[in-house]
Amino acid sequence: MSCCDAPGLMPIEEAMANILENTHTVKETETLPLDKALGRVLACDILSPIHVPPFDNSAMDGYAVRIADLDVSTTLPLAGQSFAGAPLKRQWPPLTCIRIMTGAQIPAGCDAVIMQELATVTEQGIQFDASPVTRHQNIRPLGDDIKVGQMVLSKGKRLTPRDLPMLASLGVANIQVYRKPIVATFSTGDELKPVGTPLGEGEIYDSNRYGTIPLFKKFGCDVVDLGVIPDDPALLTKAFEHAQANADVVVTSGGVSVGEADFTKDILEQTGEIGFWKLAIKPGKPFAFGKLNNALFCGLPGNPVSAFMTSYILVQPLLAKMSGDSDWKPEPILQATTHCAFKKVPGRTDYQRGIYAINEKGQFVVETTGNQSSGAFRSMSLANCFVILERERGRVEVGETVQIQLFNSTLY
Structure with missing residues (x-):
């Protein structure tokens, strides 16, 4: 079975290209003091x-000399000093040397700096050993760095x-x-309850926003958190209207599948435009992307691992482009040898959670975190990489080579 055998499922590469083609960098800018600009x-x-440095300076603690003076005598009286922030300001007589410290300005006429370990203090002056001295030795010239x-x-x-x-x-x-892109986000579902409250029959805790919101912030965005919206078309419509009026991207969790209570897709068809909503990936097949009147839209699946993984894989590059980050790119794909078997059915690109290590030969090896269900978030908590199994691939046995992608800094 291949992707072509699964009607309506878009390959992840095509989906990513579609997302980026429809994403534009924010136009507004702001001026910040340097100490507030980290991550912007x-x-x-x-x-x-x-110029950096803004003047010729010493790379060593030692003595500033003229090479011509050393040709006359290897012992030179000390005539002054040049320290960082306190350069020599008076005339420097011939046949003398200047005590100089690292970073200090080079006195006019200095050819070289001799490190203090190659000099001896005597009653007659500073005696230099017979080591050859070259022009500009231990001198960092103006503009050497920038x-x-x-x-x-x-x-x-x-x-x-x-x-x-x-x-x-x-x-x-x-x-x-x-300026930072603004993400408005909410979860949908009557079954979702706040953490810290007792669960009733058929209820679960709203965990998705505890993963996706920190991700969006780490991606460099401001977040408008609209909480949990019940499965009510009127309330969902109102939430979408508020979200798109106050954000560049609206990201929801749940409601994009095919259940009778999954209203998000229907509301989108009425208030915006859906680009796609089924991908040939696992987990995360019911991922939706489209446009509202004033914002882009990403509909994450409701299962915790699926919501988190699609935020990382698909929403992250969207937000990077929107923020103007031209350096962003996904972590490289590496080759690793499996230490265990991986279950896989052909048809979708599978992002399994794995734990990689480097063996005694310097080679990458990887094993599974265990339960790969899209509702089992412990597998995500234990992992340090994705094991990316190609669409056409089936079960992977011990000792086979697989592709892995290490997590970037946003997951730490």
């Missing part, structure tokens, strides 16, 4: 306003803890970034 996406290129006008970060870069210190070293105080 640059809305313009950043060019360096200065030159004025050089592009240091490109538009579309999401700022990391590694970027902020560099921008601070340039004296950049404020940054223009795209």
Whole structure:
């Protein structure tokens, strides 16, 4: 059996292309102080306003010398000092040396810095050993790291803890970034009850939003949480109207299957446009994507693992593109050897939860987390990777090679 044997099921690759084709970057920007910009996406290129370093400086604690003076004598009297933030300001007489510390400005006329381990303090001055001295030795020249006008970060870069210190070293105080996309989300179902309350017959706790909302925030979005909406067409319609009026993307959980009480799909057909709503993936087949009047729509399946996994696999790249993050890409696909069998029926791409390790030979190995039911969230909690089994593939035996995708930082 192949995907073509399952009518109406769209391959995940086609679904992803459809989603991205219909997603556009937000246009609005804002200017933030540097200390508030972590995780935000640059809305313009950043060019360096200065050289870094802004002057020639010493790479070592030692002594600033003129090579011509060393040709006359290898013992030079000490004539002053240059420390970081306190450079030498007076004339430097010939046939002398200057005590200098790491990062300090190089005195005018200095050819080289000799590290202090190669020098001895004597009554006559600083005696240098016979090691050869080369021009510019241990000197970091002006602009050695960054030159004025050089592009240091490109538009579309999401700022990391590694970027902020560099921008601070340039004296950049404020940054223009795209505003955060806004996600409005709610769960649907009469059976859903708040955590911390007793369960009645046939009821379950509303767990999906405890996974998806933190994900959306980690994806760099602001979230409007509308809670749980009962299976009532009028209430659902009102919720959709409120959500699309206050968000760029509306994400719901449940209500996109084929049950008699699954009204979300019907309401969407009346108030918007459905691009697709059945995918050839497992878990997550009843995933819907479409457009409302003022927002995009993603309908997640109701089962906890399915909702979480489709948020990670399908909603994450949508929100990355909407936020302007041009660097985002999924984690690479790696090859691993199985330490156990994996159940699989051909027909859908299967994202099973796995635990990978690296063996003594430096090779990736993987085993299952156990129960792969779309309602068994413990398998997601235990996992550190997805085992991606191709649509046409069947059962996998011990020792076979499979594809794995390690989790990115949003799951930690």
